[in-house]
Amino acid sequence: MSDVREQIARARSIVVKIGSSALTDLHDGLDRARLDRLADALEARMRAGSDVIVVSSGAIGAGIAPLGLKKRPTDLATKQAAASVGQLALAHAWGTSFHRYNRTVGQVLLTADDISNRAHHANAQRTLDRLRLLGAVAVVNENDTVATTEIRFGDNDRLAALVAHLAGADALVLLSDVDGLYDGDPRKVDADGRRARLISEVHGPEDLDGVIAGSGGALGTGGMASKLAAARLSADAGVPVLLAAAEQAAQALADASVGTVFAARPERLSARRFWVRHAADASGRLVLDDGAVTAVARRRRSLLAAGIVGVSGRFYDGDVVELVDTTGAVRARGVVAYDSEDIALMVGRSTTDLAPELRRPVIHADDLVAV
Structure with a gap:
C-alpha cells in the first residue's frame, strides 16, 4: 500500500x-x-x-x-x-x-x-x-x-x-x-x-x-x-x-x-x-507592476504602495483583495491594511513620501498567499 x-x-x-x-x-x-x-x-x-x-x-x-x-x-x-x-x-x-x-x-x-x-x-x-x-x-x-x-x-x-x-x-x-x-x-x-x-x-x-x-x-x-x-x-x-x-x-x-x-x-x-486563499470572498483588486508581482508572488514580500498601479472595487481595512498583474491575471490574495480610498491616494508612491500613519505595508507578508 x-x-x-x-x-x-x-x-x-x-x-x-x-x-x-x-x-x-x-x-x-x-x-x-x-x-x-x-x-x-x-x-x-x-x-x-x-x-x-x-x-x-x-x-x-x-x-x-x-x-x-x-x-x-x-x-x-x-x-x-x-x-x-x-x-x-x-x-x-x-x-x-x-x-x-x-x-x-x-x-x-x-x-x-x-x-x-x-x-x-x-x-x-x-x-x-x-x-x-x-x-x-x-x-x-x-x-x-x-x-x-x-x-x-x-x-x-x-x-x-x-x-x-x-x-x-x-x-x-x-x-x-x-x-x-x-x-x-x-x-x-x-x-x-x-x-x-x-x-x-x-x-x-x-x-x-x-x-x-x-x-x-x-x-x-x-x-x-x-x-x-x-x-x-x-x-x-x-x-x-x-x-x-x-x-x-x-x-x-x-x-x-x-x-x-x-x-x-x-x-x-x-x-x-x-481562509485568505480559498474561503474568503475578494472585495476588490489591486493591480501590481512586474516588480511587485515578483516580490509578493515569488518571494512572499510585503506589498508596498510603490508597486501598485491601480485599485478596483470598494473595500475596507481587513478585507481580502485579489492582487493581479497588468494583464489582469490573479497572482495572489491578501488582507489589506487600508481602505480602498486611502490606497487610491497611495498608488505608486514610495514609503518615505507618505504620511507617517500610511507607512505600513499595504498588505503584510503574513497576510499574503500566492495563487
Missing part, C-alpha cells in the same frame, strides 16, 4: 462527502437501503477509532419525488422549495439510520458566507468540534433553502474540502457514482479502441496531463470537474483525498485500497492563510 493510502486509512479524523446519486433516485427520492449501507461503513470506521464528519448531498434530490417533480429543478425558487422538503427527509433518514447504533446526529447547514466570513467561520468550527466531543455525528449540507447563486459554494465537493480544513481533518473521502479519476470518459472507447485509464495516484500537476473532466448528472450539481477541483483544493491545504465509488464505501473507509488518491502538500496552510 502506498504512503498516501496508508495515511488515509490511518487518519484519526476524516470528512466523508456522499453525492446525491449515492442517496437518491429521481423517481423514488431517498434510497434508505443505500443510505443504511453507507451508515454501516461510516459506523465501522468510527468504531475503528476515527472521528467522522459527513457532508451529505441529496437535499434537493430528496425533495423532488415528494413534491411530484419530474426532474431536478433549474429555477432558484423551486430548488429552494425542494431543498426545504428534502433537508427534513435527509436529516431524518440519517438520524434513523445511525440510531441503529445509538448514535446521535446533528445537522449543520452552511452557506458560503459561513465560510468566507471570519466570525461565522469560527462559529461553524466550534459547532463541529463540540458535536465531535459530545459523540454526535455531524451531517453537513449546504443550506440550499436560503443560498442564492451569488452566495452558494457551487457544489458539495468544494464544501467538503472547505469543511475538511475547517475541522482540521486528517483526510477527505469523496464518494459518488464514479470509482476514481480517469484520463477520459470510462464509458466510451476512443477511435483507436482505447478505453480511459484509471489514475491511481495524483502527486502533482504532471499526473493530470491529458485528463478531461466532465460536469454533473441529473441529480447533482457536481461532476468529475468539481471533484478534481475539490481534491486539489484539499490537497493544497495539506489534507490527502480519496475519490471512490459509494458502492465501495466499506473498502474505501476500511483501508483506502480503491479509487484515486491525491497526495497532500507537505505543509498544511494555517487556518488564516487557507
Whole structure:
C-alpha cells in the first residue's frame, strides 16, 4: 500500500462527502437501503477509532419525488422549495439510520458566507468540534433553502474540502457514482479502441496531463470537474483525498485500497492563510507592476504602495483583495491594511513620501498567499 493510502486509512479524523446519486433516485427520492449501507461503513470506521464528519448531498434530490417533480429543478425558487422538503427527509433518514447504533446526529447547514466570513467561520468550527466531543455525528449540507447563486459554494465537493480544513481533518473521502479519476470518459472507447485509464495516484500537476473532466448528472450539481477541483483544493491545504465509488464505501473507509488518491502538500496552510486563499470572498483588486508581482508572488514580500498601479472595487481595512498583474491575471490574495480610498491616494508612491500613519505595508507578508 502506498504512503498516501496508508495515511488515509490511518487518519484519526476524516470528512466523508456522499453525492446525491449515492442517496437518491429521481423517481423514488431517498434510497434508505443505500443510505443504511453507507451508515454501516461510516459506523465501522468510527468504531475503528476515527472521528467522522459527513457532508451529505441529496437535499434537493430528496425533495423532488415528494413534491411530484419530474426532474431536478433549474429555477432558484423551486430548488429552494425542494431543498426545504428534502433537508427534513435527509436529516431524518440519517438520524434513523445511525440510531441503529445509538448514535446521535446533528445537522449543520452552511452557506458560503459561513465560510468566507471570519466570525461565522469560527462559529461553524466550534459547532463541529463540540458535536465531535459530545459523540454526535455531524451531517453537513449546504443550506440550499436560503443560498442564492451569488452566495452558494457551487457544489458539495468544494464544501467538503472547505469543511475538511475547517475541522482540521486528517483526510477527505469523496464518494459518488464514479470509482476514481480517469484520463477520459470510462464509458466510451476512443477511435483507436482505447478505453480511459484509471489514475491511481495524483502527486502533482504532471499526473493530470491529458485528463478531461466532465460536469454533473441529473441529480447533482457536481461532476468529475468539481471533484478534481475539490481534491486539489484539499490537497493544497495539506489534507490527502480519496475519490471512490459509494458502492465501495466499506473498502474505501476500511483501508483506502480503491479509487484515486491525491497526495497532500507537505505543509498544511494555517487556518488564516487557507481562509485568505480559498474561503474568503475578494472585495476588490489591486493591480501590481512586474516588480511587485515578483516580490509578493515569488518571494512572499510585503506589498508596498510603490508597486501598485491601480485599485478596483470598494473595500475596507481587513478585507481580502485579489492582487493581479497588468494583464489582469490573479497572482495572489491578501488582507489589506487600508481602505480602498486611502490606497487610491497611495498608488505608486514610495514609503518615505507618505504620511507617517500610511507607512505600513499595504498588505503584510503574513497576510499574503500566492495563487
